[in-house]
Amino acid sequence: MSFLDRIRTCHRWRPERYRPFVIDGTRYGWIDAEFAARLARFPDVFATEERAVHLRPELDSFDARSAAVADAMARLRYDGALPYWRGELYPVTNRWDAPPVMALERGAVPLFGVRAYGLHLNGLVRTDDGIAVWVGKRAASRKVAPGRWDQMVAGGQPIGLSVRDNMIKECAEEAGVPAALAATAIPAGLLAYVCEQPDGLRDDIAFLYDLWLPPDFVPTNTDGEVARFERWSLDKAVAAVRDSESFKFNCALVMIDLFVRHGALTPEDDDYQAIVEGLQGRV
């Protein structure tokens, strides 16, 4: 096992299994044959063709699209076809700074293969022995990746909330970080990846933050999503990510990026160039 295995996992999908999901002439997602067949039940909303699924052009505004699709999704949920239903709306947009063309139930996002935005925050501590990192074990009750290791704080981007405001909110909910401390988190870039997961096709943009914590800070989960937190040396984290699949797939990617940005990997290490290029999406 290796860092490259972890990276490849995040960039593995079979384009030939998907057809474009098109709104007003622009592709916003990728839909497989099974989900296309389900959408064909709603001919007033979707024009399902062999080579593409189009949102009906009569749905020509954010509100009209969002309402018509929400109605279809509610019916699919009733039929048990949306097992990852979240009751949370995501924006549909290919660029975070562009106005979304519609809103979409979060649990349907990977079925449409629509780009999803989220944030991952590394909880870091400077110690006499170097950098330490707080990691959280995902609760056994979670539908996605139960029991896997995760960043101290991570969360999806719902519609209508800035990344920074969402970061501060998630810091409070997931790890009990006071807002004044969370506000000192440093944006550190983003990772982009596309891969097939049990809930569908994940086309994700993960915004990254580093939060430097006081040595005596101990995270406390308040929303039940984290079973427990542990504080690890960077060396321990390097070994865990490299030698096991104990981290959630995309959280491993965020860890490897952390290792690269803070010098836990160096140009003298095997595969350094391939690892960094892999993080950059060139696998």
Next chain:
Amino acid sequence: MSFLDRIRTCHRWRPERYRPFVIDGTRYGWIDAEFAARLARFPDVFATEERAVHLRPELDSFDARSAAVADAMARLRYDGALPYWRGELYPVTNRWDAPPVMALERGAVPLFGVRAYGLHLNGLVRTDDGIAVWVGKRAASRKVAPGRWDQMVAGGQPIGLSVRDNMIKECAEEAGVPAALAATAIPAGLLAYVCEQPDGLRDDIAFLYDLWLPPDFVPTNTDGEVARFERWSLDKAVAAVRDSESFKFNCALVMIDLFVRHGALTPEDDDYQAIVEGLQGRV
């Protein structure tokens, strides 16, 4: 002008103007028609075809290739066809951690369009007003990008020297950084870009370092390559890179990466996603 303009400059080339440079069945470079015509003068070394330039398969070892090409380059230099001659050998390899297939005069590397490796080191200071960065103005006598701003330390990777050893050597030569201080520099990833420049096609891998300096440290150039150093606030650096072309093309890219990694740009800024994806080579 914008960060995206700076990034696009580093990824601008016309593939249709180049043919592959092939050694033992693998492409290692890109050669334009003019340089291919010059190489056709050496039929014992190069097989120059319409669609590719091959190194002769009889040259089947590192030493044989390096010697035969060195001889051809010496003759081209005598004819004035290698104006950027450096008298320094670069390794020819598509991956830094793979053994090079030959050595090549540095000044010929962009004419062969062979991948070149280098390092860029950000000289950083923590101040009460945030991060400050040392920048160096390239000497007016330099053939490449005279008078442009540069990182505090940067240099190409000659053959046979690790990136770390070269970093420590360049720190001493370019900025008078003691070896013990240089040894604390933190590797921070790499940038890859391909672009047409006055000296040829640059297919570069730039290894990145951050060096945190004591507040009273002042860099001193010893090799004549830097006209002067200045210490800027990150805000001043952001404005200079965004609003002017005063930085050498690839040094601007390294600065933008620095801004992203240290939070001088945030997800709330215009074009954040496009900027980070551009740094990652997706323009």
